[in-house]
Amino acid sequence: MNARPDFGALKRQWQSAAPPLPDVAALRDRVSADTRAHWRALALVGVMTVLILSASLIFAVRSTDPAAWLSFGFSTLFATLVWSVALWLSRGTWRPRDDTISAALDLSIRRCRSMILAAPVGIALYVVGLVGSLAWKDRLVGVDWSSVLGTPAMIAAGWIGAPLYAAGMIWNARRQRARLKVLQELKRQLSES
Amino acid sequence: MEDPARERRFLALLNANLPALGRLAGSYVRSSAEREDLLQDIALALWQALPRFRGESSERTFLFRIAHNHCIDHITRRRPMASLHELELDPPDGSIPIETRLTGEQDSARLMNAVRQLPLIQRQVVVLALEDMDYAEIAQVLGITENNVGVRLNRARATLRKLMGESP
Numbered sequence: 161m162n163a164r165p166d167f168g169a170l171k172r173q174w175q176s177a178a179p180p181l182p183d184v185a186a187l188r189d190r191v192s193a194d195t196r197a198h199w200r201a202l203a204l205v206g207v208m209t210v211l212i213l214s215a216s217l218i219f220a221v222r223s224t225d226p227a228a229w230l231s232f233g234f235s236t237l238f239a240t241l242v243w244s245v246a247l248w249l250s251r252g253t254w255r256p257r258d259d260t261i262s263a264a265l266d267l268s269i270r271r272c273r274s275m276i277l278a279a280p281v282g283i284a285l286y287v288v289g290l291v292g293s294l295a296w297k298d299r300l301v302g303v304d305w306s307s308v309l310g311t312p313a314m315i316a317a318g319w320i321g322a323p324l325y326a327a328g329m330i331w332n333a334r335r336q337r338a339r340l341k342v343l344q345e346l347k348r349q350l351s352e353s
Numbered sequence: 354m355e356d357p358a359r360e361r362r363f364l365a366l367l368n369a370n371l372p373a374l375g376r377l378a379g380s381y382v383r384s385s386a387e388r389e390d391l392l393q394d395i396a397l398a399l400w401q402a403l404p405r406f407r408g409e410s411s412e413r414t415f416l417f418r419i420a421h422n423h424c425i426d427h428i429t430r431r432r433p434m435a436s437l438h439e440l441e442l443d444p445p446d447g448s449i450p451i452e453t454r455l456t457g458e459q460d461s462a463r464l465m466n467a468v469r470q471l472p473l474i475q476r477q478v479v480v481l482a483l484e485d486m487d488y489a490e491i492a493q494v495l496g497i498t499e500n501n502v503g504v505r506l507n508r509a510r511a512t513l514r515k516l517m518g519e520s521p
Binding site for chain 2: 167170171173174175176189190193338339341342343345348
């Protein structure tokens with residue numbers, strides 16, 4: 161039994177509606193949207209870095225404690241490390257080499273790989289930042305590190321922030337891994353056709 | 354992908370049905386980026402489910418069942434539907450039958466818009482019927498009886514006519 165013979169015209173219309181590879185063709189839109197999001201995120205992190213370093217510098221200038229300058233130095237070093245790693249992870253992910261579907265696909269694959277790698281690296285940097293701030297307090301300011309563990313800042317950034325950050329990064333990496341698998345299949349299909 | 358036979362089967366099934374899957378996804382989501390995500394989810398689910406296929410139905414029915422489950426899952430998890438205003442159609446001309454009016458790409462888009470506005474249970478049946486599935490196949494995909502398919506399809510056609518501006 162056919163699903164209503166007078167559906168014929170609608171069926172023909174419906175079946176002529178989609179392009180042969182709708183998901184691949186949509187990649188360009190996706191790449192453009194990703195690029196815009198990428199630049200917005202970069203601008204946000206840039207502003208945050210400038211604000212943190214400015215605050216640290218103003219504190220050092222106004223303080224008579226030499227440790228304040230050390231704090232500014234370490235903050236600058238850490239920011240440089242984070243930015244270097246982030247730029248290294250972002251290599252080749254800024255824009256497609258040209259306007260072809262294949263270039264958009266390659267760029268999406270590179271972005272997926274970059275975000276997958278960003279998970280362990282980001283978590284490691286977060287931990288380094290936390291341990292570094294504890295060590296700085298302990299060695300340079302003379303505050304016992306164990307007494308810092310219960311402070312509101314450490315509870316927010318360490319006990320709550322760190323697991324949340326790690327969970328978010330791992331979730332995103334898993335999502336990107338699934339996406340990468342499909343993108344690689346699409347690339348294979350494209351190269352075969 | 355370590356299993357070449359599974360890979361060949363996967364690619365053959367996906368390639369043969371990609372346009373239909375694109376239309377199916379397009380009937381649930383509006384933006385191309387969201388459609389791409391949905392299609393990729395469906396492709397991944399197919400890859401994972403393929404070893405469980407035992408031939409109780411056709412591969413196409415199997416694929417559409419997976420696709421439909423994912424579409425339903427997707428729309429139940431996503432943000433609230435776009436406003437009705439966004440989905441509104443152009444003022445219809447009720448004096449001309451649908452079949453005559455529907456010519457050209459613009460009308461394909463109107464049909465897609467109208468299908469998107471159907472209630473979910475009617476949309477499911479119409480999309481499958483428009484993909485040339487018979488009652489038995491639609492019943493298998495959706496897990497309902499063939500009689501139920503007929504009832505839903507009749508209602509869906511009536512709603513579709515209203516949405517397209519044709520009197521019932």
